[in-house]
Amino acid sequence: MLTRDYWRLLHALSVMIAVAMLGIVIYLQIVEFVMPCLFCIDLRLITIAYGLTCLLALVHKPGRWGRTLYSWLGIFYSVLAIAISAYILWLQKQPSDVVTACGQGIGAELIDWPFGETLMLLFAAYGECATVTWTLWGYSLAVLSLCGFIGLLLFEIIKYRMVKRRDDQRFML
Numbered sequence: 001m002l003t004r005d006y007w008r009l010l011h012a013l014s015v016m017i018a019v020a021m022l023g024i025v026i027y028l029q030i031v032e033f034v035m036p037c038l039f040c041i042d043l044r045l046i047t048i049a050y051g052l053t054c055l056l057a058l059v060h061k062p063g064r065w066g067r068t069l070y071s072w073l074g075i076f077y078s079v080l081a082i083a084i085s086a087y088i089l090w091l092q093k094q095p096s097d098v099v100t101a102c103g104q105g106i107g108a109e110l111i112d113w114p115f116g117e118t119l120m121l122l123f124a125a126y127g128e129c130a131t132v133t134w135t136l137w138g139y140s141l142a143v144l145s146l147c148g149f150i151g152l153l154l155f156e157i158i159k160y161r162m163v164k165r166r167d168d169q170r171f172m173l
């Protein structure tokens with residue numbers, strides 16, 4: 001049975017994971033001088049939004065519907081980050097003559113362009129993002145980010161299933 005204290009513990013763990021992910025990329029930028037591409041900045045913004053959502057869930061102590069909403073938000077952020085990480089990885093696998101120069105990140109595009117044009121610009125080929133500047137054990141940062149966000153997605157699905165199972169047990173009694 002999922003108690004509220006256990007639920008809060010899971011969200012505290014989610015906040016710590018988001019802070020750790022941000023800490024790693026900031027370390028890489030400041031100490032290792034790995035400059036992020038604009039899609040990497042977008043991944044940071046999504047990670048910040050994920051962490052803030054989990055922090056809000058931790059402080060809020062939501063009921064059944066709130067826990068479901070926070071789980072779905074976590075799943076949404078994870079899927080969005082997986083899509084962007086996979087796209088960066090796809091860009092890195094393209095031949096260098098196919099990929100063009102990098103454009104604005106999504107934050108600037110949403111301000112300057114209508115939403116439909118932003119989506120078209122977002123998935124145009126960006127050259128700066130296709131450059132592998134740092135690896136760990138032979139894996140690029142895009143691969144490691146993709147694995148991390150898949151792990152977050154699995155964690156959020158487990159949290160959602162726990163909420164769903166508790167709700168199903170309550171209604172069966």
